[in-house]
Amino acid sequence: MDFLALILSSTIAYGVSLLLVGLGGMFSERSGIINIALEGIMVFGGMFGSIFLSLVAEAAWVLEHPQWTVLIATVIAGLSGGLLSILLGYAAIKLNADQTISGTALNIFAPAFAVALVWAIQGQGLTDIKLPAFIAITAETFGIDSTTLPTWLDTLLFKKMYLTIPIAFILLVISYIVLYKTRFGLRLRACGEHPQAADSVGVNVHRMRYSGVIISGVLAGIGGMAFIMSSSQSTFTASVAGYGFLALAVMIFGNWKPLSIMGAAFFFAFFKTISALAIDDRLSFLPTFGLASPEYLYNILPYLITMLVLAFTSKKSRAPKAEGIPYDVGKR
Amino acid sequence: MKRTTKPSDARSDSAFLSRLVDSAGFNSVAASGISIVLGLIFGFIVILFIDATSAANGMGDLLTYGFSSLKQVAKVLYKTAPLLMTGLAVGFAFRAGLFNIGATGQYTVGAFFALYVAILWHFPWWAATLVAMVAGTLWGSIPGLFKAYFNVNEVITSIMFNWIALFLCNLIFLNNQAMWTNSSDSSRSIGLAFVNPSALLPTLGLDVALDSPYANIGIFIAILVAVVVFIVLEKTTFGYEVKACGLNKNAGVYAGIKAKRNIVLSMMIAGGLAGIGGALSHLAGTVNYTISANTLLPMGFNGIPVALLAFSHPLGIIASALLIGFLQVGGEAMQPEFSSEMVNIILSVIIYFSAFSLIMRNLVKRMTPKSRKKAAAGPSDPASKGVDA
Numbered sequence: 094m095d096f097l098a099l100i101l102s103s104t105i106a107y108g109v110s111l112l113l114v115g116l117g118g119m120f121s122e123r124s125g126i127i128n129i130a131l132e133g134i135m136v137f138g139g140m141f142g143s144i145f146l147s148l149v150a151e152a153a154w155v156l157e158h159p160q161w162t163v164l165i166a167t168v169i170a171g172l173s174g175g176l177l178s179i180l181l182g183y184a185a186i187k188l189n190a191d192q193t194i195s196g197t198a199l200n201i202f203a204p205a206f207a208v209a210l211v212w213a214i215q216g217q218g219l220t221d222i223k224l225p226a227f228i229a230i231t232a233e234t235f236g237i238d239s240t241t242l243p244t245w246l247d248t249l250l251f252k253k254m255y256l257t258i259p260i261a262f263i264l265l266v267i268s269y270i271v272l273y274k275t276r277f278g279l280r281l282r283a284c285g286e287h288p289q290a291a292d293s294v295g296v297n298v299h300r301m302r303y304s305g306v307i308i309s310g311v312l313a314g315i316g317g318m319a320f321i322m323s324s325s326q327s328t329f330t331a332s333v334a335g336y337g338f339l340a341l342a343v344m345i346f347g348n349w350k351p352l353s354i355m356g357a358a359f360f361f362a363f364f365k366t367i368s369a370l371a372i373d374d375r376l377s378f379l380p381t382f383g384l385a386s387p388e389y390l391y392n393i394l395p396y397l398i399t400m401l402v403l404a405f406t407s408k409k410s411r412a413p414k415a416e417g418i419p420y421d422v423g424k425r
Numbered sequence: 426m427k428r429t430t431k432p433s434d435a436r437s438d439s440a441f442l443s444r445l446v447d448s449a450g451f452n453s454v455a456a457s458g459i460s461i462v463l464g465l466i467f468g469f470i471v472i473l474f475i476d477a478t479s480a481a482n483g484m485g486d487l488l489t490y491g492f493s494s495l496k497q498v499a500k501v502l503y504k505t506a507p508l509l510m511t512g513l514a515v516g517f518a519f520r521a522g523l524f525n526i527g528a529t530g531q532y533t534v535g536a537f538f539a540l541y542v543a544i545l546w547h548f549p550w551w552a553a554t555l556v557a558m559v560a561g562t563l564w565g566s567i568p569g570l571f572k573a574y575f576n577v578n579e580v581i582t583s584i585m586f587n588w589i590a591l592f593l594c595n596l597i598f599l600n601n602q603a604m605w606t607n608s609s610d611s612s613r614s615i616g617l618a619f620v621n622p623s624a625l626l627p628t629l630g631l632d633v634a635l636d637s638p639y640a641n642i643g644i645f646i647a648i649l650v651a652v653v654v655f656i657v658l659e660k661t662t663f664g665y666e667v668k669a670c671g672l673n674k675n676a677g678v679y680a681g682i683k684a685k686r687n688i689v690l691s692m693m694i695a696g697g698l699a700g701i702g703g704a705l706s707h708l709a710g711t712v713n714y715t716i717s718a719n720t721l722l723p724m725g726f727n728g729i730p731v732a733l734l735a736f737s738h739p740l741g742i743i744a745s746a747l748l749i750g751f752l753q754v755g756g757e758a759m760q761p762e763f764s765s766e767m768v769n770i771i772l773s774v775i776i777y778f779s780a781f782s783l784i785m786r787n788l789v790k791r792m793t794p795k796s797r798k799k800a801a802a803g804p805s806d807p808a809s810k811g812v813d814a
Contacts, residue, residue, distance in 0.1 A: 129580075180777070184777065184780050184781065188780075188781050188784055190780035190781045190784075191780050193524060194733050194776060194777075194779065194780035195776075195777055195780040197729050197730065197733065197776060198730075198773045198774070198776035198777035198780065199773070199777075200773075201730060201769050201772055201773035201776060202769070202770060202773030202774070202777070204766070204769070205766040205767070205768075205769030205770045205772075205773065206471075206766075206770055208764050208766040209471065209475060209763070209764050209766050209767060209770060212763075212764045212766075213475045213476075218761070220764070332720075334719050334720070335584070335587075335588070335721065338526070338584045339584065341580065341581070341584070342580075342581040342584050342585060345578050345580070345581045346581065384596065384600055385599050385600050386595070386596065386599040386600070387596075389592045389593070389595045389596035389599070390592075390596055392588075392592040392718075393588075393589050393592045393593060393596075396585040396586070396588050396589050396592075397585075397589060399585060400571070400577075400582065400585050400586075403571075403575070403577050403581070403582075404571065404575040404577065405575075407575060407576050407577050408575070408576055410576060410577075412578070
């Protein structure tokens with residue numbers, strides 16, 4: 094029971110950043126812009142959130158209201174992510190630039206800028222930011238004595254709980270509603286499928302695409318914060334370990350649909366958890382096949398299984414039709 | 426590019442000049458040049474903000490260190506060789522309409538298996554390089570096959586197999602003690618010079634001439650390969666088909682080109698190129714294979730800007746790889762006042778502006794009509810000659 098709770102809570106902790114960033118990628122691609130810069134935007138957003146948290150960590154108000162502070166940091170992360178994504182949007186929408194190229198530029202820029210900035214703030218060679226301990230949500234946060242809870246419940250709810258986890262699920266619901274139940278969502282999707290048709294009925298394609306890109310930036314920024322909290326030992330290291338690219342893969346795996354993206358994110362996160370636990374030797378019943386360091390075998394697992402599933406399911410996978418193509422009014 | 430280098434049918438000097446200024450190749454080079462200048466200016470502004478007093482020195486180091494001594498030149502060339510190969514790996518795939526973000530995985534298996542056969546089986550350098558090429562080719566074929574036969578986007582497969590490459594190489598490494606025996610720790614491969622000096626890339630005396638352990642023939646191999654890739658792309662039917670499918674797959678299929686076969690072949694070639702890159706860097710004896718649990722080798726990702734800056738033209742990639750190798754060596758000289766990451770900031774700005782290639786090219790065109798007119802009138806104007814140089 095304790096063990097299952099551990100697997101479940103770890104899966105969720107691993108999965109939320111993939112979920113958030115995958116949703117971000119979805120908004121951008123559904124509007125017609127390929128956002129390959131998710132990795133860089135995660136770093137950028139996570140960096141400003143982390144800098145904020147480390148700067149205010151000692152303030153009295155902050156110590157009294159830790160979770161409000163985390164919320165503010167998350168908002169800062171989202172806003173800075175959105176800000177950086179405008180650069181991508183400007184190049185892709187206004188200047189009709191190649192979207193892969195400008196996205197790659199941001200991916201190179203963000204981690205380098207993060208190192209340079211954090212280096213400038215903290216002094217030479219210090220490029221890591223350790224987040225304060227109060228960001229974790231524990232039973233004590235709610236005034237409950239954790240020793241009175243059964244271990245499995247404590248593990249499930251409070252072992253790896255951060256504010257970004259409930260936020261991620263709220264944003265998932267909002268994303269679904271926005272994309273499928275609002276006029277905005279319909280127009281956004283139209284711009285990703287056939288922008289000329291959307292334009293012909295009065296939809297402002299440029300504005301829709303900017304919206305899509307900026308929403309994706311905000312979600313990726315928040316995802317960056319979520320990653321640092323739950324997948325990076327609460328330490329900002331100017332890197333998100335390829336999660337932005339993984340999120341891109343999760344988005345494609347999830348067929349550009351919110352609920353499928355959630356499924357894909359947690360599917361991947363589940364196998365990632367298994368491999369992480371195998372490394373910790375907590376799954377000692379797993380066979381080692383007589384290998385030294387069998388953890389690397391289990392590391393391969395989530396990636397390989399995802400590929401196998403994709404091979405069988407993606408015959409019918411279909412990207413938004415107009416993604417990656419600059420909008421040309423004259424082309425009907 | 427091609428047209429600019431073949432003046433044979435130009436009626437006169439001036440006609441050649443005007444054609445040169447008009448040509449797409451010239452525009453691309455000029456557009457990249459503008460991007461590079463803008464990137465350097467932006468980088469300078471950033472380091473001014475970080476530390477104004479040492480900014481001028483830092484920038485000076487960045488731009489001169491690579492030339493400062495023969496030793497540094499050797500290091501620039503050493504860094505350029507694998508950059509050139511991964512740049513070709515990304516660029517070739519781009520020409521085929523594929524985004525090869527998996528160059529890092531292909532580079533990793535190339536580097537690892539080159540060392541594997543060199544250390545365990547005592548292969549000489551050329552055989553180890555061939556093994557690296559084969560390993561990269563196989564690794565590159567996977568995204569190609571998935572794309573062609575399972576309709577899986579090559580980006581997702583490449584990303585997944587980058588990580589699989591890393592973990593697989595780590596696993597094989599840790600299960601073959603000979604890879605590190607006698608070396609002080611089990612997370613680094615043993616030095617090639619100790620176990621199999623014949624696997625070291627030949628230096629042809631360059632290491633003595635340039636007084637640097639980094640000097641070897643790697644750069645010449647890389648340039649040779651770039652020329653071969655150029656010939657394949659521009660002078661063969663296969664290259665034509667690759668480019669045709671890259672521009673419009675449906676039109677290619679309609680014209681009778683086997684698109685699936687081309688996708689797989691293109692990815693295999695791209696993978697082989699990156700694999701050679703892994704051998705060129707790891708068979709120099711200056712770098713070991715190091716176990717890393719969660720970091721992909723950056724070299725493959727660096728190939729992306731190399732290719733983009735050159736608009737994926739194989740000969741242009743030689744120049745852009747040299748530039749980026751030069752800046753990387755210069756970046757090391759900027760420490761400790763600035764982190765060497767400054768190079769990447771500058772690089773990112775360069776890439777960002779090069780994304781506006783169309784606008785840049787138009788800008789160049791608008792800037793040049795005057796010189797073009799004068800060139801047509803007569804070759805006496807020194808300004809128009811400057812363009813040629």
